[in-house]
Amino acid sequence: MSLQNLLKTLKTVKRSHRPNFSPTPKPYREITQIISKPLKPSSASKPLSATTTTFLSNLNPTTLLHVLTDPELKSSKCLRFFNFLLHNQSLLSFRPDLQAHLTLICRLLRERRFSDAEKTMKSDLVCQNPRYPFSVIASTVVNCCNDPKVIAKFFNSMLKVYSDCKLFDLVSQDFDYMKNNGIEIDERTCTVHLLALKSCDLLQLVLDFFYQMVESGIEVSVYSLTVVVDGLCWSGEVKRGRELVEEMIGRGIKPNIVTFNVMVNACAKRWNFEELDLVLLLMKKERVAxxxxxxxxxxxxxxxxxxxxxxxxxxxxxxxxxxxxxxxxxxxxxxxxxxxxxxxxxxxxxxxxxxxxxxxxxxxxxxxxxxxxxxxxxxxxxxxxxxxxxxxxxPENVMFSMLIDGFCNKGMVAEAFEVQVLMEKKGFATDLTVCDKIVSGLCKLNRFEEAKRLLNVMVKRGATPEIASFTMPFDI
The missing domain is CATH 1.25.40.10 (Tetratricopeptide repeat domain)
Known part of the structure; x- marks a missing residue:
């Protein structure tokens, strides 16, 4: 038998021995129909098909995990499908559990959909009151993902979400867990938490967390240092801020011009020139221009x-x-x-x-x-x-008034009156007290007609004759 005939025979035998079964159909059609509708279908919307309703009623936790991890289904569709299930749980025979949530979140993180992952964490795991204790989340997520980079991103994202929700105790639990389990801590995420604490005026917590960062061995940036120094200076603790900078210089964290400007600004605004001299001396020592x-x-x-x-x-x-x-x-x-x-x-x-x-x-x-x-x-x-x-x-109103007042004080009433006339022509109203000075001066110069005209202006603006009459030897 020739080689070609042998290969042909082997292919025929292989086909005849294949198991006779049809693959499990992918539920793409049903999912596509679901996610194409609003999360809360209105009475006017087209009802789900019988096939889709059957699919949902037969859905179980295991099948749901298969759907959420199916590489042929886009993560955006998985997210919309999952949100539909959360808003329409009456259509299901079960409630999506923590593993389902974490599986979806890890997939979003793996595909670098960080914003969607954090929104899902916040709405599904944290909300106003944390639905799941941190210890439970931490022990479960390792069963949903075995990629160290995704796990690290997960815990850093959780830290940010806890911080955004002002759950500062949980931030500390998360941070300690990462440190104790050798999970890489993102310094930038920690800086975001420092900013959150500072915005709440929790200065001692800012300092405590900053020292946690330093002691953990992560590479602390000058930006994080500046955030803490700014918080101290804003609270009037300028000396404490400078001493912290000096301490961190000894630990290898060098301040930059922004750090120094924060301290210089605080000293200058408070006229604390003694402390300012020390800050400027430190700038010179560190060669920061x-x-x-x-x-x-x-x-x-x-x-x-x-x-x-x-x-x-x-x-x-x-x-x-x-x-x-x-x-x-x-x-x-x-x-x-x-x-x-x-x-x-x-x-x-x-x-x-x-x-x-x-x-x-x-x-x-x-x-x-x-x-x-x-x-x-x-x-x-x-x-x-x-x-x-x-x-x-x-010139504007203020400048005209300054000139009139200056002329009056020098006894140059005629010049003051000329400025007042010019001021009125330009649409500016002379202050009544200034007008009264001019009227009084004009009367002393026997320029009664001009004084009378100015007094009429004063009366129209609300000055009573009794107030101004002592300057005039005649009736208005």
Whole structure:
């Protein structure tokens, strides 16, 4: 017999000895019909077919697990089918158990459908009151999956879900379980938990969990350290934050500029300059250079506390380092010089600003003009008003009021009245107390007609004749 005839004979024998059975049909048609409908079918919807109803009534836990793990059925369809079963349990002869839930969740995680997996955990396993104790979940999930990477993702996802639901005791149980069983802990998930604790103002729990992270041996990032330092500084524990940073440096966790800026900002806002010096010294020791944000928070803190010369030096330092100095920073310093009555310093800073091609805005001129008006330098104040108008910026209500008040205080009532008239033409209402000063001054200058017109304006705005009449020698 030839080789070809031998092979042909063997194939015929193999076919004749095959067992005579038909494979178990896949329930795709029935499942497809189910998941194509809403989770809670309305009375107007088409009822399920008899085949599908029979399929559901004959469904059991073992069959359900086969469906959920069938590689030929997409995980998205498995999820929709499972959700349908949970919402229509009257159609079943059993209640899907924990193993079914975990089997589906592990499959979603294996296929990197992390959002769906976490939503399923939250709705089916946690809810408002945890349906299953953590110990039961932990002992069951290992029977549903033997992939170490999926198991690790499962417990890290559970930690995040517990944290989102503010079940912080369960977070600790989950973390301890992973640590004790050699399951890889995701540092980023732990950081999310630190943020959740911080948002609830649970500062001691933040510190406790952070130290758990450090002691567990996972590689703690500077971001996690910064979250904890920010929580301490926000609560006023700036010194404690700095000491934590120093401790972590000894453990190999290096702070970055963001970490330092958190501490610098806390010190500057609280005018805690003694602690600020220690933070800046630590920055220098760790060779972490200032960035533009560091300068901004320092300048803000120095100007608000009256340390204007120190703020001025920082601006010059920014220029030397090629950092951008915006108008707002100059305004802070100019405004503080003006409030302190140091108009020479304010105008010098204004000159520095224009020399550096940093353009002043309305706030810049408002600060300068306010300071000059208080100092009685009305000629210079009007010069800056003209300069401002020459650049296309017009005075507003507040600035007009400052000018009028300044002129009145200098006894320059005629000039105050001219500004008041201009102010009214531009649609701004003069403050009644300021008007009263002008009326009184006009009367002293025997300019009664002008005083009378202004008094009429005051009356229309609500001032009673009794209030203002003492300034006038005639009836309104």
């Amino acid at each position: 200032f960035n533009d944000h560091t300068y901004k928070v320092l300048i803000d803190g120095f100007t608000s506390s009256g340390k204007v010369d120190a703020a001025n030096k920082l601006v010059l330092e920014m220029h030397d380092k090629g950092l951008k100095v915006d108008t707002h920073l100059y305004n802070l310093i100019i405004d503080r010089y003006c409030r302190l009555g140091s108009m020479d310093g304010a105008m010098s800073m204004f000159g520095e600003m224009t020399d550096r091609s940093v353009f002043p805005n309305t706030d810049t001129y408002c600060a300068l003009i306010s300071g000059l008006c208080k100092a009685g330098e009305m000629g210079l104040a009007m010069a800056y008003v003209n300069m401002m108008q020459g650049k296309g910026m017009e």
